[in-house]
Amino acid sequence: MEKTVQDKLKSTVGFKYVMSQLSIKSPYGIKHYRKVKPYSRDEDAKLSQELNRIQLFISLIRERKEDIKKVESLLIKFKDIEMTVINCQNGKTLDLVELYELKMQAIYMQEFYELINPLISFYEIRLNKTNTIIETLSNKPTEITYDFYLYERYSERLKMIREKKQAIEHHYYRISDPLEQERIKKLRSEYVRLEDEEELKVRRELTKQLSSTIKVIYANIKKVGHIDFLIAKARLATKYDSVRPVITDGEFILEDIVNPHIQDSVEENGGNYTKNSITLYEGTTVITGANMSGKSSILKTVALNAILAQLGFFVFAKVARIPLVDTILYVGSETESYNHGLSSFGFEIMTLNETIEVMKSKRCIVCIDEFARSTNPHEGQKFVKAYATYSNTFPSFTLFATHYDGIVDLDMNHYQIAGLKDELINSSSNTKTTLNTIHNYMDYSLKRVNDQREVPKEAYKVSLLLNIDEDFKGYLDKYYGE
Incomplete structure (x- = not known):
């Protein structure tokens, strides 16, 4: 919070008590809250817009209760991957876990888009579609799954290496000669190395491909945080009339x-x-x-x-x-x-x-x-x-x-x-x-x-x-x- 409102003042007058009752659901909502600062004297128009948005969510809480509950349930699923998004934009190669989290975030954001956008008219908080990112990180673009793997469709060479490695592994379990087993183990290790090298190339290419579209995720992160905070403010307002x-x-x-x-x-x-x-x-x-x-x-x-x-x-x-x-x-x-x-x-x-x-x-x-x-x-x-x-x-x-x-x-x-x-x-x-x-x-x-x-x-x-x-x-x- 902005220091123009004294820190001691906030605890003295009951401000912190009120803030403790905000039902913020996501890490993005918490981030938005922490960055809130007082509106300056020449920002009355901006303040009026924020109050309009709160008024909208108060109406939705009263008139579309189930929809808002679904929105809040979805907000809980969001994990803070803002740094992953920034790394992707900066060209830092993402690892397997980061790519998986990015896919899940894109799925949740697409669900959020389909749920929240029909309810709100304010352009500045309407979400962007993320279906392109979901398709990029899916095995079949038309089939959404809640997992992620470096699919073989990304690289024919990766597919060949994995097939050869699998054949070597099957062969290993069919032989009993110790010397042959040792040779096969060394051969498998070589293909594991080749697989790691090719997967790195695939992750680099995926990161490069995503970097041109990841901005929609970054924009959505800010909007999700703002919406979460708006709902929390609206719920606080309805609680105390x-x-x-x-x-x-x-x-x-x-x-x-x-x-x-x-x-x-x-x-x-x-x-x-x-x-x-x-x-x-x-x-x-x-x-x-x-x-x-x-x-x-x-x-x-x-x-x-x-x-x-x-x-x-x-x-x-x-x-x-x-x-x-x-x-x-x-x-x-x-x-x-x-x-x-x-x-x-x-x-x-x-x-x-x-x-x-x-x-x-x-x-x-x-x-x-x-x-x-x-x-x-x-x-x-x-x-x-x-x-x-x-x-x-x-x-x-x-x-x-x-x-x-x-x-x-x-x-x-x-x-x-x-x-x-x-x-x-x-x-x-x-x-x-x-x-x-x-x-x-x-x-x-x-x-x-x-x-x-x-x-x-x-x-x-x-x-x-x-x-x-x-x-x-x-x-x-x-x-x-x-």
Whole structure:
């Protein structure tokens, strides 16, 4: 994958989890996946074509299920012989195994051609016929067999040598004189040598003959890989009821967005996943909310779906209008596993500098999760305020998540997470709460606000839900009372 989408970002936001669910069947599909890179801002037409192809395969999965199953069954049979094809094109004589694998590949590709081409209208992924190669590597051009041998039709001399060798072998088993047997063995060895020499000539000639037609196999390899990847993307889209993103010049609208990694985790623990909607504008958008309210999850969900759109996937949303950008950046604690020996705050500042440097020259989507968390709150709030205000001057889409007050200016886009449900807290006095069940008391819905309201203060309530030590609570109440 292209490095403009940070490697750490992909694991942080759930991208790798999503990619692990791609049902790629062939080595060519895996190769295609590994070469995928984000579409650049001037490649919106190419991206639209890729999305059209995914849409086609989604329709085929729904309407031609059995045909697609046959296609996938055939994809499993493909072995990676790309290097054999390249060697053939370059005139390197193929051995017997390589010729056999080439024949089998040609047979599978012809079957694939006959199966897939009637289903697809996109010329760029329609396969080429390979029947000429199959005929070249068959004993009888009109009879396809799933084996390969250096057939005697390739060389009259080869036929004569083999017949003579066979006669010698038959003669050997009819004689009992040791001296005669030894003479016959030497004679047979000579014919084995002659057979090897002639087979080499035949393989050279076959390689030369194939080199002029092998390009169809090479072209098909790329198309098979692309089709395999398209089917995998289409199956992923149908699994999560994904939507085709509308690529825009500036609008960035996501409705009912989902992050499968987070959703699956929440539901496995008995929770209910909350879908949210958000609109970003050029400049700064701020999400405020108390700790544990789900701010990080929303940032990851926005980043994940932006990445997927940029890479030519359908996205996990009901509606998605997403601009193409030069790069996507994510700044958060989970991307700081390796900090070059710096303090946590030192690493945050280093990351800030790197991010701003990119924003100065590129249009970006930037997700910043709880910046300046590692310094004291008084100074941390000032750093976040400055960062948010400065980001608001760039033609990028910057999304901040923070629990600090006083960050949002009137010209910024502001969302707040609802937070704890007081009515449920009041009814839970006899219920034991754990980190795995506290979500039952949270409202993770995201609301747009048009003022500079304070961030909800819910740390005390959370501590009560988690049954904080009673003796410690006495000290805590004293300071809250002040």
